[in-house]
Amino acid sequence: MSLLKLRSLQVSIGPVKAVRDVSLSLEAGECRALVGESGCGKSVTAMTLLGLMPNAAKISAEEWWFAGRDMTQIKEREWRQLQGNQIAMIFQNPMTALDPTQTIGAQIAEPLRIHKGLSRREAKMRAIALLERLAIANPAQRAEQYPFEFSGGMLQRAMIAMAVVCEPELLIADEPTTALDVTVQAEVLSLLQEMRESSGTAMLFITHDLGVVAEIADSVSVMYAGQTVESGSLHDVFSREAHPYTQALKRAVPSLENPKPLEAIAGTPPDLRQPPSGCGFAARCSKRMAICEESPPLMSCGEDHLARCWLWHKDHPERWREAEAVSLLGGKL
Amino acid sequence: MTAPLVDIRQLRCHFKSGANLLAAVDGINLQITAGEVLGLVGESGSGKSTLGRMIAGLQSRSAGKIYIDGKDMPHSYRRHDYREMATQVQMVFQDSYASLNPRMTILASLQEPLWSLGIHGQAARDKAAYWLDRVGLPQSAGERYPHELSGGQRQRIGIARAFITEPKLVICDEPVSALDVSVQAQIINLLQELQREHNTAMLFIAHDLAVVRFLATRTAVMYLGEIVEIGPTAAVFEAPRHPYTVRLLAAHLDGNPKGRILNKSLPAQTIANRAPLATDRGCRFAPRCHMAELACCDTPPWLQPSRVRTEAACHRLVDIEILRSRA
Numbered sequence: 001m002s003l004l005k006l007r008s009l010q011v012s013i014g015p016v017k018a019v020r021d022v023s024l025s026l027e028a029g030e031c032r033a034l035v036g037e038s039g040c041g042k043s044v045t046a047m048t049l050l051g052l053m054p055n056a057a058k059i060s061a062e063e064w065w066f067a068g069r070d071m072t073q074i075k076e077r078e079w080r081q082l083q084g085n086q087i088a089m090i091f092q093n094p095m096t097a098l099d100p101t102q103t104i105g106a107q108i109a110e111p112l113r114i115h116k117g118l119s120r121r122e123a124k125m126r127a128i129a130l131l132e133r134l135a136i137a138n139p140a141q142r143a144e145q146y147p148f149e150f151s152g153g154m155l156q157r158a159m160i161a162m163a164v165v166c167e168p169e170l171l172i173a174d175e176p177t178t179a180l181d182v183t184v185q186a187e188v189l190s191l192l193q194e195m196r197e198s199s200g201t202a203m204l205f206i207t208h209d210l211g212v213v214a215e216i217a218d219s220v221s222v223m224y225a226g227q228t229v230e231s232g233s234l235h236d237v238f239s240r241e242a243h244p245y246t247q248a249l250k251r252a253v254p255s256l257e258n259p260k261p262l263e264a265i266a267g268t269p270p271d272l273r274q275p276p277s278g279c280g281f282a283a284r285c286s287k288r289m290a291i292c293e294e295s296p297p298l299m300s301c302g303e304d305h306l307a308r309c310w311l312w313h314k315d316h317p318e319r320w321r322e323a324e325a326v327s328l329l330g331g332k333l
Numbered sequence: 334m335t336a337p338l339v340d341i342r343q344l345r346c347h348f349k350s351g352a353n354l355l356a357a358v359d360g361i362n363l364q365i366t367a368g369e370v371l372g373l374v375g376e377s378g379s380g381k382s383t384l385g386r387m388i389a390g391l392q393s394r395s396a397g398k399i400y401i402d403g404k405d406m407p408h409s410y411r412r413h414d415y416r417e418m419a420t421q422v423q424m425v426f427q428d429s430y431a432s433l434n435p436r437m438t439i440l441a442s443l444q445e446p447l448w449s450l451g452i453h454g455q456a457a458r459d460k461a462a463y464w465l466d467r468v469g470l471p472q473s474a475g476e477r478y479p480h481e482l483s484g485g486q487r488q489r490i491g492i493a494r495a496f497i498t499e500p501k502l503v504i505c506d507e508p509v510s511a512l513d514v515s516v517q518a519q520i521i522n523l524l525q526e527l528q529r530e531h532n533t534a535m536l537f538i539a540h541d542l543a544v545v546r547f548l549a550t551r552t553a554v555m556y557l558g559e560i561v562e563i564g565p566t567a568a569v570f571e572a573p574r575h576p577y578t579v580r581l582l583a584a585h586l587d588g589n590p591k592g593r594i595l596n597k598s599l600p601a602q603t604i605a606n607r608a609p610l611a612t613d614r615g616c617r618f619a620p621r622c623h624m625a626e627l628a629c630c631d632t633p634p635w636l637q638p639s640r641v642r643t644e645a646a647c648h649r650l651v652d653i654e655i656l657r658s659r660a
Contacts, residue, residue, distance in 0.1 A: 211586030252518035264518035
């Protein structure tokens with residue numbers, strides 16, 4: 001059974017329909033990347049999964065299971081047992097996510113004291129041991145310092161320590177390396193990778209950086225205008241990208257190996273106060289058809305590979321022709 | 334050879350930080366010729382933004398000379414210096430919201446640089462309208478205020494504002510790092526178009542290596558206040574000589590799922606990033622360098638030219654070359 005199963009999540013905050021239709025699933029130990037541009041609802045999805053949305057937000061889902069629990073029925077008190085314990089989060093900006101008036105050590109120890117009932121001393125010892133594992137020199141001394149005394153990369157490591165200290169089953173990382181330099185980024189990513197391998201934590205990795213995705217993810221979900229528009233294994237989404245948005249996104253990123261002309265995606269994402277009734281990407285799509293006025297469901301375009309695009313409808317003629325060609329070739333493609 | 338547009342000699346910018354003297358930019362020599370795009374890469378704290386701000390006259394220097402079009406620029410600018418500079422150097426900033434006056438309409442913001450050049454009235458309005466169109470915005474956007482535009486649209490205004498005085502050099506300080514991928518490509522393409530159309534020289538500061546690779550004809554790599562390697566972009570990216578450049582390129586993630594680099598080529602960096610001090614001796618990269626030897630800690634390296642390849646500041650270039658040819 002999956003660790004997390006989310007079907008058709010919808011979140012609206014006042015007039016903004018921030019998340020319109022998000023479906024996700026995560027196995028234990030899997031790392032799924034959630035890719036999308038700002039305003040596509042990926043952070044709102046993360047906050048919802050962690051139960052951090054304000055009460056004013058309207059949340060509904062057809063199905064929402066986490067570790068065998070039906071999360072649509074969950075109570076406020078149960079949420080607090082999950083947060084920081086079974087589900088933890090690494091925030092994008094450690095400088096604002098950490099408490100400036102508490103020492104780093106105390107902040108890392110806090111979840112242990114709350115969830116595992118450890119004493120102040122024991123918790124501190126564990127925090128120091130964890131800092132050491134995260135390659136911070138003089139961990140005992142560093143644990144007594146305050147966030148402003150840490151550099152950006154070190155703060156992010158402290159943030160990671162805080163998130164993994166209770167060995168959560170699900171770790172949500174919201175753009176954990178966006179604010180970091182490439183060399184520090186590589187270091188933080190290998191740390192996360194190592195943590196994941198040693199404790200079997202599943203990870204939802206939110207980013208807009210395709211380079212990072214290729215490096216760390218097993219599977220990828222692409223979001224656009226509040227919907228998951230494509231999901232599949234890393235290989236499927238990167239080499240056989242099915243949704244026109246994913247395809248356009250890949251052509252818009254400059255590459256180090258072959259600097260070819262960039263194809264920008266014309267236009268801007270839709271206003272989520274008045275989301276379009278049809279396909280959210282249609283206005284910017286080069287393969288737009290008449291049927292795109294209607295909202296497409298997620299359609300299968302391979303094994304465990306889904307795309308929210310009419311091109312993949314079984315009655316779409318081109319697809320049909322392609323399928324015929326495949327069968328003519330004896331399934332070799 | 335004609336004189337370079339910008340000629341920088343032994344430029345220094347030191348800040349007081351407690352009892353220490355922080356060397357944000359420490360003894361840089363750099364030439365930018367007319368019409369070229371020079372990429373400047375480096376980690377945060379390497380001094381690349383400070384260098385750009387000094388050339389634009391937004392940051393006073395501690396020592397050294399800056400010649401722009403042959404003219405020796407003063408240490409700190411007065412009002413009329415800025416006016417004179419307006420047709421020479423302009424800057425595009427990272428934060429497009431902070432760089433526009435929130436109480437001025439877009440059209441007024443666009444005309445502002447023209448007013449300081451003494452162009453007023455209809456002439457200024459016409460020019461602003463032309464540039465609004467040139468950067469791909471509708472005329473109606475001119476009546477709006479900065480907060481009513483998206484980040485990509487605001488950055489277009491920032492670019493129009495920089496190009497409107499037809500400067501000889503545009504300094505772009507991380508102009509796309511705050512933007513989304515799809516918008517990023519639009520802005521990069523626009524910058525390239527304008528640069529070619531007006532044959533403007535450009536100093537392109539970025540930490541995103543792929544963007545620099547795409548835009549720049551020449552690339553300089555900075556580390557803790559110094560240029561450690563400089564040369565034609567293709568040479569820097571394909572045949573880097575300095576160990577730091579090699580490390581920087583190795584850390585770049587190129588979106589290729591097959592070539593995962595983590596847990597392979599990168600030794601964990603155990604030494605915390607530190608600030609460059611004026612009292613530093615030797616090579617500043619030495620504590621992180623796997624090739625460092627005794628001499629590296631005592632004598633600062635200098636940029637060593639090469640006929641075919643890049644200039645790099647490293648004592649061990651020859652050894653590195655030998656090691657590489659064996660491998």
